[in-house]
Amino acid sequence: MEYTFEQYKTAADYIMERAPFAPELAIVLGSCLGPFADELEEPVSIDYRDIPNFLVTTVESHAGKLVFGTVRGKRVVCMSGRFHFYEGYDYEQLVIPVRVLKLLGVRALILTNAAGAVNESYHPGDVMILSDHIKLTGASPLRGPNLPEFGPRFFDMTKTYTPELRAVARACAANTSLTVHEGVYMFFTGPQFETPAEIRAARLLGADAVGMSTVTEALTAAHCGLPLLALSVMTNMAAGVLPQPLTAEEVGETAERIAAPFGAYVKDIIERI
Numbered sequence: 001m002e003y004t005f006e007q008y009k010t011a012a013d014y015i016m017e018r019a020p021f022a023p024e025l026a027i028v029l030g031s032c033l034g035p036f037a038d039e040l041e042e043p044v045s046i047d048y049r050d051i052p053n054f055l056v057t058t059v060e061s062h063a064g065k066l067v068f069g070t071v072r073g074k075r076v077v078c079m080s081g082r083f084h085f086y087e088g089y090d091y092e093q094l095v096i097p098v099r100v101l102k103l104l105g106v107r108a109l110i111l112t113n114a115a116g117a118v119n120e121s122y123h124p125g126d127v128m129i130l131s132d133h134i135k136l137t138g139a140s141p142l143r144g145p146n147l148p149e150f151g152p153r154f155f156d157m158t159k160t161y162t163p164e165l166r167a168v169a170r171a172c173a174a175n176t177s178l179t180v181h182e183g184v185y186m187f188f189t190g191p192q193f194e195t196p197a198e199i200r201a202a203r204l205l206g207a208d209a210v211g212m213s214t215v216t217e218a219l220t221a222a223h224c225g226l227p228l229l230a231l232s233v234m235t236n237m238a239a240g241v242l243p244q245p246l247t248a249e250e251v252g253e254t255a256e257r258i259a260a261p262f263g264a265y266v267k268d269i270i271e272r273i
């Protein structure tokens with residue numbers, strides 16, 4: 001499955017015909033920001049399943065719609081529901097959402113996610129601003145014929161997580177009760193959580209957190225030159241750090257507990273970028 005540039009354009013044109021405005025910023029809502037889209041002012045939503053050439057979510061906790069609205073005076077579009085490799089998509093399909101967001105004309109992308117804390121000085125409920133990532137799992141979403149309309153065949157990854165946006169997120173940390181770190185996210189495909197040995201290896205390699213999303217989207221943003229900020233909520237200590245097994249319930253409970261202060265932190269960032 002390789003899309004032509006025109007197929008991406010068809011998706012973006014469909015959205016623009018129904019959107020209330022051209023958005024300035026795009027935000028991908030991870031499981032830690034579920035209710036965020038409900039708090040947008042004058043929201044307008046478009047179901048993924050109605051958008052030609054888009055993807056459809058299979059994760060229950062992810063709604064599967066684009067929601068346009070304003071946050072502190074900024075025109076934003078939220079992806080409420082995202083696409084993960086573990087759902088069965090090919091890596092190559094996972095470029096679709098970010099490329100369509102790029103064609104909507106946004107000037108920056110904010111990715112949010114739930115992650116497991118590898119760094120033992122982190123705690124559940126802490127936030128991590130991504131400074132970089134590690135992905136050692138095979139293929140790339142940018143594999144296959146290159147579309148030069150989006151970016152070059154070989155592209156730089158040295159400033160994928162835009163330094164200026166990270167500086168804004170660091171500055172906003174002063175206004176939240178959450179503890180905010182900056183660190184490295186390591187991608188694992190899931191759907192299984194990692195083994196304790198994988199987490200020890202991740203720590204040796206320099207990872208501070210692990211998760212099953214975000215990196216495919218970050219690679220797509222880097223390819224098309226879209227400024228990027230990515231934020232992880234530590235929903236749990238990663239496998240083997242604590243004696244008890246990991247559960248999806250624990251991840252969901254922390255995500256729910258943190259959603260309000262994390263949402264406020266993200267709104268603060270949006271206001272300042």
Ligand code: HPA
Nearest residue numbers: 114115116210211212238
């Ligand atoms: N591992 C991978 N993904 C996750 C985790 C984890 O520990 N917690 C939340 N998402």
